[in-house]
Amino acid sequence: MASEEPLPHLRPTSWAVLGLLSFGEELSGYDLKKWADWSLRFFYWAPSYSQIYGELRKLEEIGYATSRVVNKDDVRGKRLYTITPEGEQAVARWASEAPVEMPVLKHGVMLRMWLGHASDPDQLRAMLVEHREQSEKMRVRAVADAEGASHEPGWAYPEMVLRWAERYYADERDRADTMLSELDAVRAKQRRSSTAKRTTRARRSSADLRQHRA
Amino acid sequence: MASEEPLPHLRPTSWAVLGLLSFGEELSGYDLKKWADWSLRFFYWAPSYSQIYGELRKLEEIGYATSRVVNKDDVRGKRLYTITPEGEQAVARWASEAPVEMPVLKHGVMLRMWLGHASDPDQLRAMLVEHREQSEKMRVRAVADAEGASHEPGWAYPEMVLRWAERYYADERDRADTMLSELDAVRAKQRRSSTAKRTTRARRSSADLRQHRA
DNA sequence: CCCAGACTATTTCGGTTAGTAATACTCCTA
DNA sequence: TAGGAGTATTACTAACCGAAATAGTCTGGG
Numbered sequence: 103m104a105s106e107e108p109l110p111h112l113r114p115t116s117w118a119v120l121g122l123l124s125f126g127e128e129l130s131g132y133d134l135k136k137w138a139d140w141s142l143r144f145f146y147w148a149p150s151y152s153q154i155y156g157e158l159r160k161l162e163e164i165g166y167a168t169s170r171v172v173n174k175d176d177v178r179g180k181r182l183y184t185i186t187p188e189g190e191q192a193v194a195r196w197a198s199e200a201p202v203e204m205p206v207l208k209h210g211v212m213l214r215m216w217l218g219h220a221s222d223p224d225q226l227r228a229m230l231v232e233h234r235e236q237s238e239k240m241r242v243r244a245v246a247d248a249e250g251a252s253h254e255p256g257w258a259y260p261e262m263v264l265r266w267a268e269r270y271y272a273d274e275r276d277r278a279d280t281m282l283s284e285l286d287a288v289r290a291k292q293r294r295s296s297t298a299k300r301t302t303r304a305r306r307s308s309a310d311l312r313q314h315r316a
Numbered sequence: 317m318a319s320e321e322p323l324p325h326l327r328p329t330s331w332a333v334l335g336l337l338s339f340g341e342e343l344s345g346y347d348l349k350k351w352a353d354w355s356l357r358f359f360y361w362a363p364s365y366s367q368i369y370g371e372l373r374k375l376e377e378i379g380y381a382t383s384r385v386v387n388k389d390d391v392r393g394k395r396l397y398t399i400t401p402e403g404e405q406a407v408a409r410w411a412s413e414a415p416v417e418m419p420v421l422k423h424g425v426m427l428r429m430w431l432g433h434a435s436d437p438d439q440l441r442a443m444l445v446e447h448r449e450q451s452e453k454m455r456v457r458a459v460a461d462a463e464g465a466s467h468e469p470g471w472a473y474p475e476m477v478l479r480w481a482e483r484y485y486a487d488e489r490d491r492a493d494t495m496l497s498e499l500d501a502v503r504a505k506q507r508r509s510s511t512a513k514r515t516t517r518a519r520r521s522s523a524d525l526r527q528h529r530a
Numbered sequence: 531c532c533c534a535g536a537c538t539a540t541t542t543c544g545g546t547t548a549g550t551a552a553t554a555c556t557c558c559t560a
Numbered sequence: 561t562a563g564g565a566g567t568a569t570t571a572c573t574a575a576c577c578g579a580a581a582t583a584g585t586c587t588g589g590g
Contacts, residue, residue, distance in 0.1 A: 114427065213331070219470050220408035221412040366547090
């Protein structure tokens with residue numbers, strides 16, 4: 103309940119790995135990666151092996167996780183990680199207390215739309231259609247994952263987030279649809295005026311930019 | 317129109333910087349950063365100085381931009397960059413032809429919700445409320461930016477994307493509202509059962525995890 | 531029986547990216 | 561005229577990511 107000393111500064115990805123462990127399983131780096139690809143991927147992260155293993159070493163160093171080697175016969179046996187009580191306490195506190203930050207969004211499709219003045223509208227249209235389809239696919243996958251998950255009471259939160267993700271991708275799909283019709287409107291307008299002046303390339307004036315920046 | 321030789325491989329952030337230049341202004345790295353913070357930030361990127369300047373050097377090296385030094389009196393005069401015709405052609409082709417990739421989303425708030433089983437529901441609630449407010453703020457800022465922008469025909473695409481961004485943050489806000497009520501439902505259920513068994517910490521069984529991974 | 535192919539498991543590598551602080555000038559204003 | 565905000569660029573370091581190398585295990589078909 104009470105928060106005494108400050109949490110050690112770890113970045114979110116470390117907390118994410120510790121969070122995966124916080125469900126109580128004894129897991130290998132490989133397991134962790136697989137599980138993250140099932141769950142965290144939809145709203146946070148599809149980690150690489152190098153990161154997972156790096157984080158695990160770090161977590162063990164600071165005492166939030168312990169590992170034991172399961173020596174199947176001989177060389178390089180696999181290493182299973184477990185969260186420690188300190189680790190459990192730390193995730194719990196982090197999840198409760200960390201400052202709220204805006205999610206990071208890197209939307210390549212929108213970047214290309216933003217630059218649309220220079221592009222072929224037909225290809226932009228094709229891009230949006232494909233993006234729409236990809237979003238729908240992600241939505242479906244999120245639904246499938248939510249169904250595959252356990253329905254024990256402890257799973258209420260992951261389920262909630264998966265539902266959130268489903269809606270997120272549904273919204274993404276719908277926004278693509280809206281933009282598609284906006285694009286069609288622009289294309290229609292351009293077609294109408296294209297017979298008149300064909301080579302004119304609209305360009306922002308200095309005055310506009312300055313106004314915008316002000 | 318025709319796409320002859322393949323585009324040089326640059327990553328999206330380079331294209332983004334070149335894209336900013338493609339509006340025709342002669343800009344310094346500092347200007348670029350400021351403009352990116354106004355526009356790209358909402359859907360793509362809030363770049364750091366080091367990145368901007370690095371990209372600009374690279375862009376000049378491959379001939380997509382040129383620069384001239386404006387020597388204000390003495391030392392370290394500022395350097396203004398302009399896009400070259402080759403650069404213009406390249407952005408145009410990239411924006412049309414690049415493969416469509418799913419946007420990257422890193423949602424710390426959802427990560428913490430996902431880990432909710434270990435946290436204090438009241439604090440989760442406060443986190444969601446704050447996230448809701450931040451989303452709304454972003455929405456308002458996107459609207460303000462759209463209004464501040466020029467309404468020339470060449471600006472149709474940036475405007476379209478800003479409208480998209482406004483809706484994006486509105487949707488984000490609405491999803492937070494939905495989750496808020498779901499969380500309240502969970503809290504109500506927990507309160508009802510808390511008198512019975514207080515210390516039980518729900519934990520996933522091995523069998524469940526294996527099923528999920530299968 | 532044994533070989534191919536798929537799966538498990540971890541490490542290494544190089545290049546990219548990101549954040550932050552340091553530097554240094556200019557312009558405004560109290 | 562000193563301080564603060566704004567302009568402009570560079571340097572440093574840690575983090576990150578993808579891809580591939582390595583290597584053992586397990587399964588089914590010939």
